[in-house]
Amino acid sequence: xxxxxxxxxxxxxxxxxxxxxxxxxxxxxxxxxxxxxxxxxxxxxxxxxxxxxxxxxxxxxxxxxxxxxxxxxxxxxxxxxxxxxxxxxxxxxxxxxxxxxxxxxxxxxxxxxxxxxxxxxxxxxxxxxxxxxxxxxxxxxxxxxxxxxxxxxxxxxxxxxxxxxxxxxxxxxxxxxxxxxxxxxxxxxxxxxxxxxxxxxxxxxxxxxxxxxxxxxxxxxxxxxxxxxxxxxxxxxxxxxxxxxxxxxxxxxxxxxxxxxxxxxxxxxxxxxxxxxxxxxxxxxxxxxxxxxxxxxxxxxxxxxxxxxxxxxxxxxxxxxxxxxxxxxxxxxxxxxxxxxxxxxxxxxxxxxxxxxxxxxxxxxxxxxxxxxxxxxx
Amino acid sequence: xxxxxxxxxxxxxxxxxxxxxxxxxxxxxxxxxxxxxxxxxxxxxxxxxxxxxxxxxxxxxxxxxxxxxxxxxxxxxxxxxxxxxxxxxxxxxxxxxxxxxxxxxxxxxxxxxxxxxxxxxxxxxxxxxxxxxxxxxxxxxxxxxxxxxxxxxxxxxxxxxxxxxxxxxxxxxxxxxxxxxxxxxxxxxxxxxxxxxxxxxxxxxxxxxxxxxxxxxxxxxxxxxxxxxxxxxxxxxxxxxxxxxxxxxxxxxxxxxxxxxxxxxxxxxxxxxxxxxxxxxxxxxxxxxxxxxxxxxxxxxxxxxxxxxxxxxxxxxxxxxxxxxxxxxxxxxxxxxxxxxxxxxxxxxxxxxxxxxxxxxxxxxxxxxxxxxxxxxx
Numbered sequence: 001x002x003x004x005x006x007x008x009x010x011x012x013x014x015x016x017x018x019x020x021x022x023x024x025x026x027x028x029x030x031x032x033x034x035x036x037x038x039x040x041x042x043x044x045x046x047x048x049x050x051x052x053x054x055x056x057x058x059x060x061x062x063x064x065x066x067x068x069x070x071x072x073x074x075x076x077x078x079x080x081x082x083x084x085x086x087x088x089x090x091x092x093x094x095x096x097x098x099x100x101x102x103x104x105x106x107x108x109x110x111x112x113x114x115x116x117x118x119x120x121x122x123x124x125x126x127x128x129x130x131x132x133x134x135x136x137x138x139x140x141x142x143x144x145x146x147x148x149x150x151x152x153x154x155x156x157x158x159x160x161x162x163x164x165x166x167x168x169x170x171x172x173x174x175x176x177x178x179x180x181x182x183x184x185x186x187x188x189x190x191x192x193x194x195x196x197x198x199x200x201x202x203x204x205x206x207x208x209x210x211x212x213x214x215x216x217x218x219x220x221x222x223x224x225x226x227x228x229x230x231x232x233x234x235x236x237x238x239x240x241x242x243x244x245x246x247x248x249x250x251x252x253x254x255x256x257x258x259x260x261x262x263x264x265x266x267x268x269x270x271x272x273x274x275x276x277x278x279x280x281x282x283x284x285x286x287x288x289x290x291x292x293x294x295x296x297x298x299x300x301x302x303x304x305x306x307x308x309x310x311x312x313x314x315x316x317x318x319x320x321x322x323x324x325x326x327x328x329x330x331x332x333x334x335x336x337x338x339x340x341x342x343x344x345x346x347x348x349x350x351x352x353x354x355x356x357x358x359x360x361x362x363x364x365x366x367x368x369x370x371x372x373x374x375x376x377x378x
Numbered sequence: 379x380x381x382x383x384x385x386x387x388x389x390x391x392x393x394x395x396x397x398x399x400x401x402x403x404x405x406x407x408x409x410x411x412x413x414x415x416x417x418x419x420x421x422x423x424x425x426x427x428x429x430x431x432x433x434x435x436x437x438x439x440x441x442x443x444x445x446x447x448x449x450x451x452x453x454x455x456x457x458x459x460x461x462x463x464x465x466x467x468x469x470x471x472x473x474x475x476x477x478x479x480x481x482x483x484x485x486x487x488x489x490x491x492x493x494x495x496x497x498x499x500x501x502x503x504x505x506x507x508x509x510x511x512x513x514x515x516x517x518x519x520x521x522x523x524x525x526x527x528x529x530x531x532x533x534x535x536x537x538x539x540x541x542x543x544x545x546x547x548x549x550x551x552x553x554x555x556x557x558x559x560x561x562x563x564x565x566x567x568x569x570x571x572x573x574x575x576x577x578x579x580x581x582x583x584x585x586x587x588x589x590x591x592x593x594x595x596x597x598x599x600x601x602x603x604x605x606x607x608x609x610x611x612x613x614x615x616x617x618x619x620x621x622x623x624x625x626x627x628x629x630x631x632x633x634x635x636x637x638x639x640x641x642x643x644x645x646x647x648x649x650x651x652x653x654x655x656x657x658x659x660x661x662x663x664x665x666x667x668x669x670x671x672x673x674x675x676x677x678x679x680x681x682x683x684x685x686x687x688x689x690x691x692x693x694x695x696x697x698x699x700x701x702x703x704x705x706x707x708x709x710x711x712x713x714x715x716x717x718x719x720x721x722x723x724x725x726x727x728x729x730x731x732x733x734x735x736x737x738x739x740x741x742x743x744x745x746x747x748x749x750x751x752x753x754x755x756x
Contacts, residue, residue: 025552170742172404174742244404344742345733348710354727
């Protein structure tokens with residue numbers, strides 16, 4: 001049997017889309033055999049030598065729900081997958097579709113077992129530098145002992161399926177020097193400010209836009225989790241660690257970073273989402289005044305992430321952009337946009353823009369990553 | 379010895395930049411050993427078991443000029459490279475930095491010899507469908523017989539180092555359906571129309587802008603080669619062949635395509651570039667009138683390529699875009715911009731923008747391709 005084996009952790013929106021794309025992708029260049037899938041409760045696992053049958057329908061969902069096997073501990077999962085590898089003699093990739101810190105902290109163990117990782121989960125790459133280095137070290141160690149050492153792919157951790165991690169990687173490995181990265185990296189905050197501060201100006205209230213976004217499911221269950229900027233801070237951490245000059249800048253990951261929270265101070269401790277949204281209008285005047293100041297200068301407001309390599313400064317926060325700037329004119333919906341200014345791409349940057357959230361585009365990045373692993377390890 | 383071997387054909391601007399990047403890229407993930415380089419006159423080739431020493435300076439240029447070995451026929455080159463492979467036991471990649479039709483038509487032979495190809499040369503992929511299919515077939519045949527079958531990478535054939543081919547490839551192999559591709563694909567025509575028809579309007583003459591572009595070296599030696607639109611037509615052909623629904627649409631490649639030439643009919647046969655540029659002002663009124671018509675509608679003119687998948691229509695020509703469209707507002711210099719509307723990226727497209735011409739960014743795409751081959755075949 002050729003191809004590679006795939007073990008899927010997490011079958012929520014993104015996980016389901018991954019399974020669907022795996023089942024329906026046109027004549028895959030390598031055959032990707034799904035050998036296990038699991039949620040927090042149940043495990044569905046193929047016997048060694050077999051694979052799960054996925055037909056592009058939801059039948060796996062019923063099979064998983066009816067499985068007699070409880071979700072194993074991660075240690076136990078490694079054991080069972082190792083038994084499969086021993087028989088199948090194929091390279092195995094763990095696909096982590098969760099946003100679970102616990103799964104992320106287990107990556108070094110997956111790698112030590114020889115398993116590659118493909119994931120949209122930001123936690124492992126945006127947390128402590130210790131975990132990050134453990135991961136790199138574990139992958140590196142296997143290089144000397146394994147014929148097919150494990151790989152780590154993470155395109156969907158920033159901008160979902162947009163070509164961002166791969167592009168930054170190509171710039172760096174071919175010897176370009178990154179000068180500045182700047183971007184609208186949160187789909188939710190993109191939507192909110194595209195509505196609140198369009199190039200032509202607006203009088204809509206900030207609280208109202210947040211409220212609508214929440215009703216449409218564009219925000220986290222608690223909108224404060226978006227307005228905190230921590231998602232942007234995590235993405236900046238991930239990008240910065242791919243830039244040689246900045247690899248070790250953030251010992252505590254995104255927590256080390258200068259992040260402007262948009263949650264008004266009096267609401268900082270309001271854990272009840274309904275109360276948070278109900279009280280947000282009390283602060284509309286503050287947001288109105290920020291917008292008015294920007295509009296006076298013919299500018300718009302955008303919540304952006306900035307990586308300034310020369311000054312080793314990384315920050316997430318609200319900035320003003322001229323109304324004819326691409327972040328003002330070209331952006332819409334919940335688009336992400338990212339601008340790479342480098343020694344080669346200067347003074348005009350390399351720009352990538354498009355939907356940076358949603359199950360299908362996130363899954364696409366994961367499945368493309370899987371195909372990259374397959375191309376290198378089948 | 380690990381890594382892969384690299385045989386370089388063409389050491390002009392792009393070839394020199396490739397050599398420089400190979401010599402100076404930071405701790406390459408795979409070692410890329412240059413075993414030969416050549417121009418149309420001379421060959422510099424390492425003995426089996428050795429490699430050429432490249433130190434990031436221009437010393438190779440002197441060594442090549444002083445080489446006693448005349449540039450071999452392509453048949454002869456394959457023989458000599460095969461001798462090297464027999465001893466070195468490494469995978470070999472031919473890097474074709476020329477824009478030579480003859481080298482392009484030799485790709486099937488390189489592949490049959492087991493050599494991978496990485497190239498910015500558009501000719502092989504935008505010419506006859508027969509050659510294109512020969513290339514695909516040759517690569518496929520080796521899959522059954524070779525342990526490390528050859529690969530073809532061509533990122534720099536469209537948009538230079540911008541992530542365009544790779545992105546389209548990822549969309550397709552993960553099962554997305556391309557609906558429409560639209561873009562400003564010629565750096566030269568981008569510059570000319572960014573100057574001639576900016577969002578705010580302009581009164582500058584078309585002929586004057588072409589003339590300045592030529593003096594600055596932005597155009598081909600004969601500007602008619604840019605104004606013909608054939609470069610855009612070639613890039614559209616390359617992209618269309620990566621879309622399953624369109625693979626066989628253009629039997630004669632770019633020549634099968636609906637391409638609007640900007641060369642005024644009376645100048646069509648003027649092969650002397652100086653005469654061409656001298657007479658171009660006779661036609662400024664025509665261009666003025668096109669611009670005026672666009673401006674009346676608050677539009678700009680852009681020379682674009684469009685691939686409409688559902689209608690199986692591909693065309694290169696001058697179109698009007700609203701002054702607030704990204705092709706109007708976001709573009710500058712000689713930027714390329716390309717927009718992918720797909721089943722997943724709809725209604726808002728995935729956009730990639732940046733410099734699409736120049737030795738360094740073209741070389742970057744080639745070197746990144748080389749590293750992809752190395753990752754898969756070392």
